[in-house]
Amino acid sequence: MALDTTALNRQMTHFDGHDEIWLFGYGSLIWKVDFAYLERRPASIHGWSRRFWQGSHDHRGTPEAPGRVATLVRDPGAVCHGMAYRITPEVLAPLDVREKNGYLREVVALHFTDSDSAEGLIYLATEDNAAFLGDAPLDAIAAQIARAHGPSGANRDYLLNLAEALRALRVEDSHVFALARRLA
Ligand code: BEZ
Secondary structure, eight states: OOOBOHHHHHTOOTTTTOSOEEEEESSHHHHOOOSOOSEEEEEEEEEEEEEEEEEESSSSSOSSSOEEEEEEEEEEEEEEEEEEEEEOGGGHHHHHHHTTBTOEEEEEEEEETTSOEEEEEEEEOOTTSTTBOOOOOHHHHHHHHHHOEETTEEHHHHHHHHHHHHHHTTOOOHHHHHHHHHHO
16 A cells, blocks of 8 residues: 655645754665765654554555564653754655555654754654554564565665664664575
């Protein structure tokens, strides 16, 4: 199932008038940086966990055989580590298109690893979007990822690239690393 969220994301007015916006990457944005940024800083967001619960029918799978990619789920007390990018607002338009399959912009508090905090954006695929697959046993999630391929390549590469990028940031993510072990 697919839902094109591009138009919905363009209606977001929260950062209207801002010259710069912080964008927090927790998935492909950590390792696939094909957009211009002014600065990047390791950061975290609190109360969220990264999960491979979003279906990918357009990038890492197909409508007939969807892959699984990362989204965030609310998880009180949890901390999700990633990378924050300071960008100009024009950068969002192509990202809205790239991540159009169910992801909506959401405003969050970012905590930079080395000090302060700021308001920023995430792309979030919630459980009410048509491409959401949700939880499943880790072995089943890993098997689905191992099988899936799409226009952007093998689903396993998305997962293994993310695991490698998180290791380079020296952060722990038991869900991602447990899946990566099953696929390595
Ligand atoms: C990210 O890397 O933060 C991201 C994940 C899913 C969709 C868009 C961005």
